[in-house]
Amino acid sequence: MATTRVRHVVLFPFPGQGHLAGFLAIARLLRSELPDATLxxxxTPRNVAALRAFSAAADESLSLSFHALPFVPSEHGLPAGCESCSSLPVQAFINLFEAFESLEPAFDAYISGLREDEADVCVIADGFVAWTVNAARRHGCAHGIFLSCGAFGIAVYHALWKKMPGLPFGPDGTLHLADEHPGVAAFHRSQLSPAFLYDGDMRDRWTAYYHRTIRLGYRTDAVLVNAVSEVEPTGLAMVRRALGGKIPVWPIGPLVRGQDLSEADDGVLRWMDSQPPASVVYIAFGSQNTIQPEQMMELASALESTGRPFVWAIRPPIGFDIGGEFWDEWLPEGFEARARASKRRPRPGMGAASLSRGVPIIGWPLGAEQFYNVRMLAEEWGVCVELARGNMESSVDAVKRSNVAEVLETVMGETAESVAMRRRVAEVQKMLKAAWAADGGSSRTALQEFLTAVRLQ
Known part of the structure; x- marks a missing residue:
């Protein structure tokens, strides 16, 4: 008698907000392609509890299973209950990275148990838990790494990590990557953040961790990237070059990652729906970043001076608890009252605005690959204008209300430049939508080819 083929996909995200949301997006894709597979x-326990609750509330039909690996934060010098990046300053992320490496024996035991019963097991892991490839190799499982950021950004970071420590900056602060990526222009020191990655006491721990992760990543079977082949040809070519052409790279974007793992603010959404099309400025700096008090004050004044409606996902400035109470003194006197009276919304929280929604971007990169995303979108596609760069004290002067007003006019005004930018945004939006077309979209095809390659289809 024929037996039913059992397929089990194990998804292991790193606990950063965008990473977790990205893996939930992958789970939805896999469920549509593999309706009978176990996902x-x-x-760790707290992350599993949060993901379980969010998944149940957002999509009861997803049919996800969950497995919690034992983890005691205090055993790794982490605060009590700390199992994700949300409760750590960026400088302390290395503590969580290293702590998660200690999960390998428990993960190995879990995979070993699956292999006793499952015919086909595939592990799809975040790049920051590349050590999962060890268990996959020991137990004969397929393994893929998912990179939740874009291709260009990860390719640049890969090159930087390989050069650390002691990045060879020139006298003018520039760094050339021509040996790895011919034709790619130089990068400036201001485009590498946080600064302690290249100039701090923790440099050796970070460098050792990145080098371990890179070596392990070369052992995977495939790399999945949150990118679209038609939009990021340069970045994808760089990723494939970095991997030596030996590991297949499958672009399966765009995976929109802007939704917070919390309840949506219906009041804000209703207010935005009441505004004229393409009229609202949305300001957010990601789930882990914030700006200097002086930058916050200048940005608030600039927004008020333009008279444009806005939603600002606002957090306390640098030097204060990013998840703590917000003080009125960080904004111009009476700013919030005037903004609300004029039907504008400064408020805490997160949301999404991106090219997949047909929205041009004002770039203010603060950390990680944001600098390279802005550069790619501005230089390669002309759908982004960089307003400022970084949140170090040296960058405060770059944020002036006159500059903010000028950039807003460039992106949202009615000049020839503004109209041309919005036309380019519409072109990119069409590419992003077409990537998942049922009749041969590039990302849909890439996902199906990946599943075939790892014997899931």
């Missing part, structure tokens, strides 16, 4: 999200 299991693996993490």
């Amino acid at each position: 299991t999200l693996v993490s």
Whole structure:
């Protein structure tokens, strides 16, 4: 008698907000392609509880399983209950990275148990938990790494990590990557953040961790990237070059990652729906970043001076608890009252605005690959204008209300430049939508080819 083929996909995200949301997006894609497969999200107990609750509330039909690996934060010098990046300053992320490496024996035991019963097991892991490839190799499982950021950004970071420590900056602060990526212009020191990655006491720990992760990543079977082949040809070519052409790279974007793992603010959404099309400025700096008090004050004044409606996902400035109470003194006197009276919304929270929604971007990169995303979108596609760069004290002077007003006019005004930018945004939006077309979209095809390559289809 024929037996039913059992397929089990194990998803292991790193516990950063965008990473977790990205893996939930992958789970939805896999469920549509593999309706009979078992999908299991693996993490530590608190992360599993949060993911389980969010998944149940957002999509009851997803049919996800969950597995919690034992984890005691205090055993790794982490605060009590700290199992994700949300409760750590960026400088302390290395503590969580290293702590998660200690999960390998428990993960190995879990995979070993699956292999006793499952015919086909595939592990899809975040790049920051590339050590999962060890268990996959020991137990004969397929393994893929998912990179939740874009191709260009990860390719640049890969090159930087390989050069650390002691990045060879020139006298003018520039760094050339021509040996790895011919034709790619130089980068400036201001485009590498946080600064302690190249100039700090923790440099050796960070460098050692990145080098371990890179070596392990070369052992995977495939790399999935949150990119679209038609939009990021340069970045994808760089990723494939970095991997020596030996590991297939499958672009399966765009995976929109802007939704917070919390309840949506219906009041803000209703207010935005009441505004004229393409009239609202949305300001957010990601789930882990914030700006200097002086920058916050200048940005608030600039927004008020333009008279444009806005929503600002606002957090306390640098030097204060990013998740703590917000003080009125960080904004111009009476700013919030005037903004609300004029039907504008400064408020805490997160949301999404991106090219997939047909929205041009004002770039203010603060950390990680944001600098390279802005550069790619501005230089390669002309759909982004960089307003400022970084949140170090040296960058405060770059944020002036006159500059903000000028950039807003460039992106949202009615000049020839503004109209041309919005036309380019519409072109990119069409490419992003077409990537998932049922009749041969590039990302849909890439996902199906990946599943075939790892014997899931």
